[in-house]
Amino acid sequence: MTARAQRRRRWRLVLPILPVLALILFSVVAHEVEEPSPSDAAYLSPVGDGPDGSAWLAEQLRARGVTVRRVTGSDDAFAAAQAARGDATLFVPSPGFPYRNQLRRLYRLPDRTRVVLVEPDDTQVRQAVDALGATRRRWATGAADRGAGCELTGAGPAAVVRTRYGRLEDSDTAVESCYAGGVVRVFEYGKEFVLVGSADPFRAERADEHDNAGLALDLLSAKSTVVWLDLHEQEAVPPQPRQDIPDLPDQPEREQVGQEGPSPFPDWLFWVVLTLLAATLTIVLARGRRLGPPVPEALPVEVPGAETAAGRGRLYRRAKARGPALETLRTAARRRLAVALGLPTTAGPETLLPAVQARTGDHPHRLGEILYGPPPETDEQLHTCAVELRQLVEYVTARPVKEGEHR
Secondary structure: OOHHHHHHHHHHHHOOHHHHHHHHHHHHHHHHHHOOOOOOOOOOOOOOOOOOOOHHHHHHHHHOOOEEEEEOOHHHHHHHHHHOOOOEEEEEOOOOOOOOOHHHHHHHOOOOOEEEEEOOOHHHHHHHOOOEEEOOOOOOOEEEOOOOOOOOOOOOOEEEEOOOEEEOOOOOOOEEEEHHHOEEEEEEOOEEEEEEOOOHHHOHHHOOOOOHHHHHHHHHOOOOEEEEEOOOOOOOOOOOOOOOOOOOOOOOOOOOOOOOOOOOOOOOHHHHHHHHHHHHHHHHHHHHOOOOOOOOOOOOOOOOHHHHHHHHHHHHHHOOOHHHHHHHHHHHHHHHHHHHOOOOOOOOHHHHHHHHHHHHOOOHHHHHHHHHOOOOOOHHHHHHHHHHHHHHHHHHHOOOOOOOOOO
16 A cells, blocks of 8 residues: 555544544533632622622522622631621632631631531632542533422522532531532531532523522521621731631641542543543444455356446445455456466466466566556556456466456
8 A cells, every 4th residue: 555545544533523523622612611709799699790700690699699709818807707706607609718727717606506508629629528539520400309308408409519518437527418419518626617619600691590599599598697808809818817716726638538539630531531432443343344354255146247347346436446346356367367378266476477478578576566466546446457367367378358257
């Protein structure tokens, strides 16, 4: 096979995969564009009117008689929650932005305070609570029912299954799990911690889907005041913590039992590879047209040899299978030459070529090109090779070869 033919063959294998790759690339780009960014000033903000804002939620909370207090610093949020003396919900939409170790100080809040964290990762969960751990984040948020035994809310199905949370194996603390682990509640040190696995219930764009709005209102209206930490960038560590918020010593890292370690690969990589493998297998099966090697089959009716040869030729031409077509002619020619020269029909080139050369006097290299040469690249080359084969067989057997004749 020539280098040009090899390149064409490789491209025929690659081209069908390109649309799959383009679809995957489009999906990834579209997902990244549609994914809300916590750095956006409107993201889950009580004054944000955009698709990712939560001004609608703040208005409905006020309509229920809940006081919404917006603060833009974690120290101010802690101080406001302290002043409420347990009758407050501290709402943290972006747990990754408070400065280092700030989440550890949640233990200093007054008893009965509810803390709602939106989609904290495993590191942030370990800073906030002792009993819980987070699983890997899904690529897309899924919806789930509230589940039996969930007393945290009376809302219906909601889209919160993106990051799941569960109790660590070495903990015996009671954990209330709702929405297939997308929302969990745990009481520790007199505080009530609620972890929500997706921001969708609090976003204006997703509020009308499922019962997202009902869940968000239930989570934030349990107390008379909501202290809303509206933070959209990483806080700088202050030179000295505020005196009205007692600090905690650094807690030792808690070992997670049964939690998987972080992966260096994105979660969606597995599905991309799986899709490519499935597409490749489909292409292979489609191009193979059959499973297993070809086997000879008897024709269901008698067909004249000329018609059979002509029909096979048309099939070869349609498939541009010049190489297999010429090889079929060469195989028949070598068999007829071997019979005419008194050789076995399975004689190889080392036996057949010297015998043909002795009969014809032609150069062995030319005979080798005719009987065993490379496949043709054009129809003209195929025609020329076929004519040379016919002339050689006619000369050796001393009788003309008719079209479609077989022996």
